[in-house]
Structures are given as structure tokens and as C-alpha cells.
Amino acid sequence: MAGHDGADRLDLFDAARARGRLSTQRARPHADHAARRMRDLLRAGIVRNGTVGGRLPSEQELMSEYGASRATVRQALGLLRDEGLVTRLHGRGTRVLDLPALMSLREYHGVEDPAVADMLGGPIRSTVLEERMVPAPAELASLLGRTAGEQVLCVDYIASVAERPFAVATDYVRRPQAQAVAEVPFRSDWFVRLADAGLVVADTECLFEAALADAHDADLLGLRPGDPVMVAEQVVRDHAGEIFNVALVRSAGRRMTLHARLRRDPAD
Numbered sequence: 001m002a003g004h005d006g007a008d009r010l011d012l013f014d015a016a017r018a019r020g021r022l023s024t025q026r027a028r029p030h031a032d033h034a035a036r037r038m039r040d041l042l043r044a045g046i047v048r049n050g051t052v053g054g055r056l057p058s059e060q061e062l063m064s065e066y067g068a069s070r071a072t073v074r075q076a077l078g079l080l081r082d083e084g085l086v087t088r089l090h091g092r093g094t095r096v097l098d099l100p101a102l103m104s105l106r107e108y109h110g111v112e113d114p115a116v117a118d119m120l121g122g123p124i125r126s127t128v129l130e131e132r133m134v135p136a137p138a139e140l141a142s143l144l145g146r147t148a149g150e151q152v153l154c155v156d157y158i159a160s161v162a163e164r165p166f167a168v169a170t171d172y173v174r175r176p177q178a179q180a181v182a183e184v185p186f187r188s189d190w191f192v193r194l195a196d197a198g199l200v201v202a203d204t205e206c207l208f209e210a211a212l213a214d215a216h217d218a219d220l221l222g223l224r225p226g227d228p229v230m231v232a233e234q235v236v237r238d239h240a241g242e243i244f245n246v247a248l249v250r251s252a253g254r255r256m257t258l259h260a261r262l263r264r265d266p267a268d
Contacts, residue, residue: 032075034066034068034072034076035072035075035076035079036076036079038062038066038068038072038073038076039076039079039080042056042076042077042080043080043083043085046080046085046086046096047257054095054096055093055094055095055096056077056086056093056094056095056096058093059073059074059077062076062077077094080094081094083254084097084254085097085254104259104260107191109201109204109206109234123161123162124159124160124161124188124189125159125160125161125188126157126158126159126160126186126188126189126190127157127158127160128155128156128157128186129156129157129158129168129220130154130155130156131153131154131155131156131182132153132154133151133152133153133154133178134151134152134154135148135149135150135151135152136148136149136150136151136152136172136174140152140172140246143235143243143246144172144174144243144244144246145174145242145243146174150174150175151175151178152172152173152174152175152178153171153172153173153174153178153181153182154170154171154172155170155171155172155173155181155186155190156168156169156170157169157171157186157190158220158221159189159190164222165220165221165222165252166221166251166252167221167249167250167251167252168217168220168221168249168250169190169247169248169249169250170247170248170249171190171245171246171247172245172246172247173244173245174243174244174245177197177199177244177245180197180198180199181193181194181197181199183197184196184197190247194236194245199238199244200238200239201236201237202237202238202239202241203236203237203241204234204235204236204237205234205235206232206233206234207232207233207234208230208231208232209230209231209232210228210229210230210231210253211228211229211230211231211250212225212226212227212228212229213225213226213227213228213229213250213252217229217250221250221252222252223252227252227253227254228253228254229250229251229252229253230250230251230253231248231249231250231251232247232248232249232250232251233246233247233248233249234246234247234248234249235247
């Protein structure tokens with residue numbers, strides 16, 4: 001009966017919509033919406049312009065710039081403070097505490113050589129937690145085109161910028177590429193290590209998800225259990241289209257920002 005009633009309600013909805021009797025209802029304006037929008041714009045400016053240690057405009061300046069009340073300005077700045085991005089000191093204004101690590105999405109994929117000023121061009125540092133050959137479970141072996149139980153190189157490491165860890169990763173590399181990787185030191189980023197090993201990243205795929213930090217993530221990344229993390233699964237292919245590297249990465253949600261820019265082909 002419940003399913004039948006639901007179908008009847010859908011029929012009534014469709015009939016009313018067809019007769020033009022349904023109108024879109026808009027939520028009434030609310031002060032929280034204005035504070036949220038201000039928070040988002042201020043945060044975007046902080047991330048793009050890199051003002052660590054810098055001072056944000058005064059409350060009066062923000063009120064004038066945004067046409068907002070003092071209460072809305074204070075609420076927006078409070079939201080940024082709650083995110084851990086700024087600190088507010090009486091008489092000294094609002095200062096930026098921390099910035100996410102900004103990385104081009106193409107760099108994250110490993111298909112573009114980083115510029116010197118970019119993350120992979122120097123600031124990033126990696127600390128190896130464990131590196132050894134391990135038997136590949138069935139699911140991993142299937143991705144790598146190997147049989148279950150075959151030995152693959154497993155590398156666990158923490159990536160940091162300015163001594164602050166922003167990601168913990170595990171990379172699995174099949175043979176023969178594993179031998180080449182094992183013979184070179186881990187100088188900075190994983191893709192730098194692959195390049196040092198003479199391996200070419202021809203094609204990659206990434207799957208991104210949102211998750212919450214567990215106790216293990218919190219310990220390694222300096223977070224609290226339940227803080228947001230970005231989870232990525234990546235596969236790396238050679239020029240023959242074969243997967244030789246699988247990576248599982250967890251990045252601190254407040255410390256990692258991916259930047260992407262795409263241009264439509266004029267012929268489209």
C-alpha cells in the first residue's frame with residue numbers, strides 16, 4: 001500500500017506540473033547565507049594569493065567592500081577561524097595561519113613537469129615509513145596484470161610542505177619497474193623518483209573521494225580523528241598502456257588544494 005500511495009503522489013505531482021500549477025519556492029534570505037558567501041570569497045583569495053602571516057582587511061573595510069553588517073563580517077571570519085585558516089586577536093586584526101598545499105591537477109597526475117615554483121618543483125618533501133617487497137593481493141595483482149601472490153614493491157611515505165605533512169601514500173610497483181625504483185633515492189616527490197628511475201608516466205587515472213580521518217590518519221597527518229581527508233586512488237600506465245604503478249593516497253582536507261584549468265578546443 002505504501003508503494004502504491006507513493007506512485008499516486010508522483011502521478012499527482014506530474015499532473016500538477018503539466019498544468020503549470022507548481023511554482024519554484026525560494027528560501028527567504030538569511031544572514032547565514034551572506035556570511036557563508038563572504039567566507040568562501042575570502043578563503044578563495046587566501047588560497048590563491050598566499051598570504052600566510054598576512055593580515056586580512058579590517059572589519060570596517062570588509063563591511064564597506066561587501067556591503068555587509070558587522071555581525072555578518074564577524075560570522076564569516078569566525079567560520080575561517082573554525083577551519084583553522086586564520087586567527088583573530090583583539091586589537092591586532094585577523095591573520096592567516098595556514099595555507100593548503102596548492103598543486104596543479106596535471107602535476108598531481110604526473111603527466112606534466114612541474115615548474116620550479118610549484119609544489120613538485122622543490123617545496124615538497126617525502127619521508128619513507130616502510131619500503132619492501134610484498135605479495136600482491138588478488139585485487140592489486142589484477143590491476144597490475146600480475147598473478148596473486150607475486151612480489152611487488154610497496155612504498156609507504158608521508159609527503160610534507162614546510163615541515164607540515166599533507167598526505168600519506170602507499171605506492172605499489174610491479175616488476176621489472178620495481179627494481180629500477182628501488183635503486184634510486186626518494187629525493188622529493190613520487191613522480192620525481194619515477195623519473196630518476198628512468199620510468200615515463202604516459203597515462204594516469206585518479207579517483208577522488210571525501211572521507212574522515214581515522215586514528216591512523218590523524219596520527220600521521222597531525223589531524224584529529226574525524227577531520228576531513230581527500231582519498232585518491234591512482235593508476236599509472238606506460239606508453240604501452242600497461243599499469244605498472246598503483247597508489248592509494250590520503251590527503252589532509254585543509255592542507256591540499258588541486259587547481260585545474262582546461263580550454264575548449266576552438267574546433268568544438
